[in-house]
Amino acid sequence: MEVYELLSRNIGVVFVEPETPGNVGFLARAMKNFGLQNLILINPCSLEDEAYYQAMHARDLVEDAIIYQTLDEMIENLEPDFLVGTTGVPGGSYNVDRIPLRPSQLASAINPSSRTFILFGREGDGLSNRELGLCDMVVSIPTDREYPIMNITHAAAIIFYEIFKKRDFDCEGLEDASGVEKKLLVDEMDEILSLIDIPPHKERVASRVFRNVTGRAFRTAREDHTLKGVLRRIKNRMKE
Amino acid sequence: MEVYELLSRNIGVVFVEPETPGNVGFLARAMKNFGLQNLILINPCSLEDEAYYQAMHARDLVEDAIIYQTLDEMIENLEPDFLVGTTGVPGGSYNVDRIPLRPSQLASAINPSSRTFILFGREGDGLSNRELGLCDMVVSIPTDREYPIMNITHAAAIIFYEIFKKRDFDCEGLEDASGVEKKLLVDEMDEILSLIDIPPHKERVASRVFRNVTGRAFRTAREDHTLKGVLRRIKNRMKE
Numbered sequence: 001m002e003v004y005e006l007l008s009r010n011i012g013v014v015f016v017e018p019e020t021p022g023n024v025g026f027l028a029r030a031m032k033n034f035g036l037q038n039l040i041l042i043n044p045c046s047l048e049d050e051a052y053y054q055a056m057h058a059r060d061l062v063e064d065a066i067i068y069q070t071l072d073e074m075i076e077n078l079e080p081d082f083l084v085g086t087t088g089v090p091g092g093s094y095n096v097d098r099i100p101l102r103p104s105q106l107a108s109a110i111n112p113s114s115r116t117f118i119l120f121g122r123e124g125d126g127l128s129n130r131e132l133g134l135c136d137m138v139v140s141i142p143t144d145r146e147y148p149i150m151n152i153t154h155a156a157a158i159i160f161y162e163i164f165k166k167r168d169f170d171c172e173g174l175e176d177a178s179g180v181e182k183k184l185l186v187d188e189m190d191e192i193l194s195l196i197d198i199p200p201h202k203e204r205v206a207s208r209v210f211r212n213v214t215g216r217a218f219r220t221a222r223e224d225h226t227l228k229g230v231l232r233r234i235k236n237r238m239k240e
Numbered sequence: 241m242e243v244y245e246l247l248s249r250n251i252g253v254v255f256v257e258p259e260t261p262g263n264v265g266f267l268a269r270a271m272k273n274f275g276l277q278n279l280i281l282i283n284p285c286s287l288e289d290e291a292y293y294q295a296m297h298a299r300d301l302v303e304d305a306i307i308y309q310t311l312d313e314m315i316e317n318l319e320p321d322f323l324v325g326t327t328g329v330p331g332g333s334y335n336v337d338r339i340p341l342r343p344s345q346l347a348s349a350i351n352p353s354s355r356t357f358i359l360f361g362r363e364g365d366g367l368s369n370r371e372l373g374l375c376d377m378v379v380s381i382p383t384d385r386e387y388p389i390m391n392i393t394h395a396a397a398i399i400f401y402e403i404f405k406k407r408d409f410d411c412e413g414l415e416d417a418s419g420v421e422k423k424l425l426v427d428e429m430d431e432i433l434s435l436i437d438i439p440p441h442k443e444r445v446a447s448r449v450f451r452n453v454t455g456r457a458f459r460t461a462r463e464d465h466t467l468k469g470v471l472r473r474i475k476n477r478m479k480e
Contacts, residue, residue, distance in 0.1 A: 008384075030394055035384035057387050093413030093462035100409055103401075105458050141401060144248075144275035145410040147297050154270055154397040157390070161343075161381060161398045169340055170385040173333030218345050222333035 004167055006112035008035040011163070012080065013156070016042045016071060016121035016131065023123060024062060025054025026153035032058035034160040039065040040074060040117070071119075071131060080117040082110075085127055085135035086159065088149045097133045100140030103162035109137065110163060118159065120152055177224035185224055186211050188231040195238045244407055246352035248275040251403070252320060253396070256282045256311060256361035256371065263363060264302060265294025266393035272298035274400040279305040280314060280357070311359075311371060320357035322350075325367055325375035326399065328389045337373045340380030343402035349377065350403060358399065360392055417464035425464055426451050428471040435478045 013031055018024050024047060028039055032055075039061045052059050068074040075083070084106060091098030101109070110116050119135065121127035132138055141150060141158055168174075177185075189210045193203050214227075253271055258264050264287060268279055279301045292299050308314040315323070324346060331338030341349070350356050359375065361367035372378055381390060381398055408414075417425075429450045433443050454467075 026391060026394075029387075029391060032387045033383045033390045033394070035386065057389075090409050090411050090414075092411040093460050096463070099414065099460055099463065100411070101458055102405070104405070109458070140409065142405060142407040142409055143273045144404075144407075146275065147269075147272045148410070149297075150273045150397070151266060151269060151393075153391075154266075154273070154394060157394040158398055158401045161401075164384075165342070165344070165382060167382040167384075169330050169380065169382055170388070171330050171332040171340070174330075174339065218341055218349070220333050220339060223336070223339065 003112050004035060004164060007110070007163060008037060010112060010115050011036055011110075012038040012040055012078070012115065012117040014040045014042060014071075014074065014117050014119045015044070016119055016127060018044045019123045021045060021048045021051035022054045023153055024051040024065075025056075025058075027120070027156055028055040028058040028061040028065075030153055030157040030160055031061055033157070034164045036160060037061060037064075040078070041065050041067045042071050042074060043069050071134070075134070078117070079115075081114040082116040082137070083135045084116060084118045085132040085138040086118065086120055086155060087126055087132060087138055087140050088143070088155070089126065090138070090140040097129055098138055101137055103139055103141060103159045106137065106139045106159065107162040107165070118156075120156055123152055173222055174220050177219050177221045181221060181224045181228075182215065185214060185228050185231070188228055188235065192231060192235050192238065195235065243352045244275060244404060247350070247403060248277060250352060250355050251276055251350075252278040252280055252318070252355065252357040254280045254282060254311075254314065254357050254359045255284070256359055256367060258284045259363045261285060261288045261291035262294045263393055264291040264305075265296075265298075267360070267396055268295040268298040268301040268305075270393055270397040270400055271301055273397070274404045276400060277301060277304075280318070281305050281307045282311050282314060283309050311374070315374070318357070319355075321354040322356040322377070323375045324356060324358045325372040325378040326358065326360055326395060327366055327372060327378055327380050328383070328395070329366060330378070330380040337369055338378055341377055343379055343381060343399045346377065346379045346399065347402045347405070358396075360396055363392055413462055414460050417459050417461045421461060421464045421468075422455065425454060425468050425471070428468055428475065432471060432475050432478065435475065 013036055015024060015027055018041060024044065031039060044067060047062065051062050055062050087098060090100035093099065119127060121131065139159060141155055143150060190207050193206055253276055255264060255267055258281065264284065271279060284307060287302065291302050295302050327338060330340035333339065359367060361371065379399060381395055383390060430447050433446055
């Protein structure tokens with residue numbers, strides 16, 4: 001089974017005491033955008049139509065959500081291998097229950113074969129110190145100090161994105177141009193430069209600048225192919 | 241001026257024809273979470289109370305938003321250096337207006353001193369091919385193929401996060417344990433292992449496993465210090 005399938009199957013998303021049904025829907029949609037499917041709600045508000053409406057095409061996740069009355073009851077019944085807390089209020093090095101990992105560190109640390117449950121908690125107050133104390137690790141998103149408290153489903157979307165970010169786009173032919181192809185493009189330009197009447201040191205600078213600019217630009221193999229074709233035609237025209 | 245201050249000042253966020261006031265508020269909040277301040281609205285819906293309500297502490301961004309009736313009018317007046325489009329429908333290599341960069345590639349490509357404007361467009365239909373054609377680059381978030389269309393403000397939060405992700409947490413003492421400190425911890429454990437009566441090959445395996453497990457765990461200098469203190473006491477007690 002490929003790694004993303006394992007992650008989708010093994011990760012659980014736990015929303016502790018959601019206060020507004022819309023946020024349950026927004027969370028479900030963000031989960032489904034990244035292929036997550038296991039939603040667990042602890043002592044939720046009434047879900048009402050709003051949760052299903054905001055979930056859009058992820059209604060099924062809300063319908064299939066597992067509900068427990070307490071976090072301890074969830075842990076006892078589902079026995080997660082790893083419990084990950086999230087907080088918008090990370091602690092310094094003396095507050096050992098709130099030492100934050102970045103989402104990218106969580107992504108590196110997750111074992112796709114383990115049942116990892118990620119806790120998001122309460123729109124107003126977040127997770128308690130006791131709840132974070134139950135977790136194996138605590139994740140926080142680096143934000144601006146002026147206004148660090150994020151919308152809970154925005155935070156969740158960012159964490160899901162980090163976990164799945166290496167996934168390929170579902171499009172054809174988007175592999176990056178290889179180093180060899182990039183070199184061939186520069187060679188083509190160098191030939192063109194040699195056909196222009198400029199002093200050698202300016203030619204060298206021009207070559208370097210072309211290499212810098214194209215080197216900085218991500219591009220697909222096909223884009224590179226197109227550029228090379230254009231340069232070759234320019235060169236041939238100059239030689240006529 | 242430090243790099244994040246430059247980015248905050250120079251990046252503009254453009255919401256093209258927002259259809260629901262709540263989303264303008266959600267977008268403003270996500271912007272402020274990452275220190276962004278320049279919101280531009282193209283032909284927006286009426287903002288109503290909902291936009292200000294969902295913005296929470298980012299009401300000022302909604303109040304200060306610059307409004308234009310068309311994207312062309314915005315470009316003519318504000319003259320951005322780089323225009324970045326976003327799409328949930330990336331194209332393959334033949335659709336050159338929709339060749340997607342990942343958010344992390346955008347983050348690498350942004351020059352903090354340039355005025356980079358990022359376009360988000362229409363909850364229902366996204367940005368048009370013509371609008372994407374005006375852009376210098378197009379960004380897309382890799383999602384699950386079953387349900388790729390994200391909530392627009394979730395997508396925005398992820399892109400802002402990537403641009404600012406290297407920012408430090410606003411907490412004391414969270415620097416990672418250095419390689420030297422990690423080595424000292426392993427040395428401490430090795431001494432303890434030498435005090436236990438086990439065969440040499442098992443001792444070697446145990447040392448390696450301890451090194452593996454602690455090596456995989458991100459930890460702060462202070463956490464490492466605490467662990468070392470504990471091991472030293474254990475060792476001293478064993479020597480009594």
